[in-house]
Amino acid sequence: MALLELDDLTRRFGGLVAVDHVAMRVEEGEVRAVIGPNGAGKSTLFNLITGVLKPMHGDVRFAGQSLIGLSVPRICQRGISRTFQLTALYPQMSARENVRLAAQAREARHWQFVGGGVTFAAAGRRADLALERLGLTAIGDRPAGLLSHGDQRLLEVAMALAQEPRLLLLDEPTQGLSVEETAQAVDTLAVLLADNSISVLLVEHDMDVVFRLAHRITVLHRGAVIADGTPQAVRQDAEVQRAYLGGFV
Ligand SMILES: Nc1ncnc2c1ncn2[C@@H]1O[C@H](COP(=O)(O)OP(=O)(O)OP(=O)(O)O)[C@@H](O)[C@H]1O
Ligand SMILES: [Mg+2]
Incomplete structure (x- = not known):
């Protein structure tokens, strides 16, 4: 059993499908990057996992138990914590x-x-x-x-x-940082995550950071998963290069 299991997770805003039938498995101790262009649905995915938003359908299971319908504090108490894309201090x-x-x-x-x-x-x-x-x-x-x-x-x-937390969700931890600050933050995170005692979902636009920290990468495009695999495999995936890396990096 994976620590986090997403099945068929779907969230619309009016006519816009922000998260589109997403399936994902995150194992205990894994650092999983979620990448994709602006508006791909990454932050919405975090909001669905942490209970900020309710899905239209699909399931979020954590340690084997569904989180659907639980409040934000309850989900935190189950062992999922997050940072926000914009500073919240x-x-x-x-x-x-x-x-x-x-x-x-x-x-x-x-x-x-x-x-x-x-x-x-x-x-x-x-x-x-x-x-x-x-x-x-x-x-x-x-x-x-x-x-x-x-x-x-x-x-x-x-x-x-x-x-x-057993699962830590980081939404763009290096956003807005200088090159030096990014390097320092990534060094600190690498040490923190080195013993695999904590599982991580990492949303990050800086591909150097992603390739340095992630064990596996999930690529979202217009709400849907278009690739999921090791950093090496995702780097070589033709569809990813067309949809994302080519236009972005
Ligand atoms: N509360 C909301 N109401 C309406 N539309 C929303 C809402 N939240 C997100 N969206 C839309 O859903 C889509 C996905 O947004 P989301 O913030 O999840 O993308 P993202 O991948 O995190 O993008 P970024 O890289 O810019 O942070 C976008 O088109 C966005 O405008
Ligand atoms: Mg976002």
Whole structure:
């Protein structure tokens, strides 16, 4: 059984089919890139998996159980966390506070059992650990809004990581970063993912980043999967080159 299984997943907006009968399997420990031109349906796919949007039909199964109909917090509690394509931080709060609040969101279900104090402390520990894994310990006390753009993107990864997900969804983690910031962020992510303890869905336009991090690649075009395979196979796929790489890279 794959960790994440998408079957026949379909979402329309009016007459537009944003996600079109998508099937996908993501194994435990796998880093899967989802690529495709602007408007291909990548962010919509993330919104369907995380419960932000409901599919018209099809199924999302995580660890063997359907997520259809579950709320966003419930799905997070099952073990799926994400970052957003556009930065989603509280700019006046410290980096550490941002991460601690994110960690606490996953713990919400425990409030009635263990009480706020214990939850607060546990979330603080998970926040410190996540900051450390992203190399952000030194800037933990600074307001998030004053961090460099690169550190803000890594902070968002730390926020998702502090929820201790089994599956991490990263929506364009290097968007808007300089060449140097991108290189640094990718090095940090490569170390984080090296032990295969976490499964990842990665939406990314920078093909160097994709080929550096991904074990497998799924190519979306107008909402449909047009290729799915190893980076090597996808690079050589003629349809992918026509539909995507040729016009984009
Ligand atoms: N809430 C919405 N209402 C109407 N149309 C939407 C909505 N969200 C997305 N769309 C449309 O669905 C299609 C897929 O959008 P989506 O954001 O998933 O693409 P994407 O692959 O993430 O693109 P990008 O690379 O630009 O981020 C686009 O045509 C978009 O305009
Ligand atoms: Mg998008």
